[in-house]
Amino acid sequence: MSVAVGALLHNRYRIENIIARGGMGAIYRAVDESLGVAVAVKENLFGSQESTRQFRREATILASLRHPNLPRVTDHFVIEGQGQYLVMDFIEGEDLLTRIDRRDRITEEDIVLIGSAVCDALTYLHSRTPPVIHRDIKPGNIKITPAGQIYLVDFGLAKTIDPGQATTIGAQALTPGYAPPEQYGQGTEPRSDLYALGATLYAALTHTIPEDALARAMGSAQLTPILKLNPRVSTALTAVIEKAMSVQMDDRYPSADAFKQALLSANTAARQRILQTSETVMPASSNQAVVGSIIGAAAKPKQRSFPWLLAAFGGLLAVGLCLALVFFVLRGQLPSAALSTPSQPAPTAALAAAADTPSPT
Template sequence: MLQAEQILQERYQVQRQLGNNGIRQTWLATDLQASDAENSLVVVKLLAFGGTVQWDDLKLFEREAQILKQLNHPRIPRYIDYFCIDDRTLWFGLVQEYIPGESLKEQLIVSKRFTEKRVRKIAIEVLNILMHLHELNPGVLHRDIKPSNLIWGEDNHIYLVDFGAVQDKAAKEGVTFTIVGTYGYAPMEQFGGRAVPASDLYALGATLIHLLTGISPCDLPQQDLRLQFTERVNLSPSFISWLQKLTEPAPEQRFASASQALNALKSGLAVKSAKNQLLPLKEVTNNSGCGINNYTETVPEEILGWNWGAFLLPWLWLWTNQVWFGLFCFVPQIGWIMAIALGAKGNEWAWKSRQWRSIEHFKAHQRGWAIAGVLIGAPISIALWTWALTALKSAL
């Protein structure tokens, strides 16, 4: 039995056990040969061959090491080492970079509340990782996306870990691979021995639904094999339809790729979740006219930030964006305060004040105002400040 402080390969000093599923042990360890002491923590996965461990388990373990060695992505733990120890028991070890943070499963256990905004951020980051994996040649399928395999890092980014079920070649019709996955998150075709890129998308969708409802997908009711979750959440209709399409039972009715799913999510258009159709429905991303004081309307995270057009040209910007609160910028005593407020909150207020066809439509509109602000508003502001300072000096 492995003990804390024990040194493996004269290099890795194990600190504490992170997990043990009966087949694999996962330990936090210190790399004694690390050049940077501050980043010397690593994760060591161990597989003891024999007993209940089968050849398929060993094949998956070796496959994980081989594929991780070839991967290079900032949101996937870096491969460090692979070794074998023959000490009465045959041990196989895999060493990876340690990602400081918490798994989404740990956050669920302590009843962490996941808002639509937070879940959208998770979805976007995971989809970017999946785009990288699926578009490799040959493509790589993770096949075990679930809350415990997604780490919310201390840098506020999502990391995809545990490639123990990874598949390193494109699935083909009629080809049977080792059956892996976690019940509730893995789609039906995966338990039939077939995995495709859309299989990872289903697992992502089931994971997101778990985060939003707090209920494991295997405990949610189903109708025609579809997860029934809409009555347990308060989400924008477009996001609900996006999740429903992501978790369609038939893989051909889901999004065809991670990039298509990402584009649909960012566009803000609702999608039909049946018959493999991706169609714009009635615009529901923004509840037009809901008002800037409406706190139930979801504002997409990607549009938040400073609005230069509203800051530099507040007197003109407010008309096309219908932010009537900005009329206070015409009041001399508080005009400059209002300009700062519009710069800081303009994106949020504009999103809630008028109808937008999509997020891209909104961004293009604000980008135009930012350019106008720099070319027109900035020179006017400089001229006005110069005149005001000159007048002040003359008065004194």
């Protein structure tokens, strides 16, 4: 049963509105009355003892994650007889699905930037011990803030890889069109997230949900080529996305970072924006999430300032002028009247005295 708007959940989170609702639960916007900040509360209505144990284990791992393209999981709890709850940062802005539904024309450059940011988040998730698989990447779970920051949200279906253990009941849901064929029963691994991200980018470029992966695996459906739905897309980007959506896992990219590099190779403009942003906003020792804050706005060129160079140039110019003045005075090219004032001795005499040499005049 969904939590009512206005209710105080767990004696701390005041429910403001329902963001999304499904058969497994809902996502709420709430206010953390202890801290006075907006949060997102993810509800999972499966409450068996086994799923509850699995939820507590995985929620603890999710709460330890810190990455610029991921919201923080700040709390988790179970209400007996009701459900399981994850509390995360609330991300302002709109999701990619909203842009698709508006029929916005999303440029190839922005598609590559979005895909690269999500790949950064996946590289981080997949490198955890144990690896964390998101398992529900789709346009509705990619949010873009007003400042252009890209977030991969909604860890409601995330699970950790535990070799030898089957997927728990709380992690068996999927989204047709975006879920890879192995998610229907064989079990997921990091390359499963790459398929879902490829399908998400496919939908953003074509405004069409791709054919179901299980139907493709069984031979009853074929993937409609991106170029047939959107002839304006480059063949290079088309090849990268369709490779990520291969039915066989071994035919996809081996890692999220490999997928990212392929995306950047397909679009020079996006690669250049990332390089410019990494030079201007990221520390020299960091190489992650450099695209997270540049979507929707052109990257600013790197600005360099050289105050020491200007000062040195000014000093050399002054010395040069003084030397030229001395040269002309000593050669008698300038009249002494023009170089002196009534209250000061003639500069020629002063210069001669400073040099301890007789004045030619």
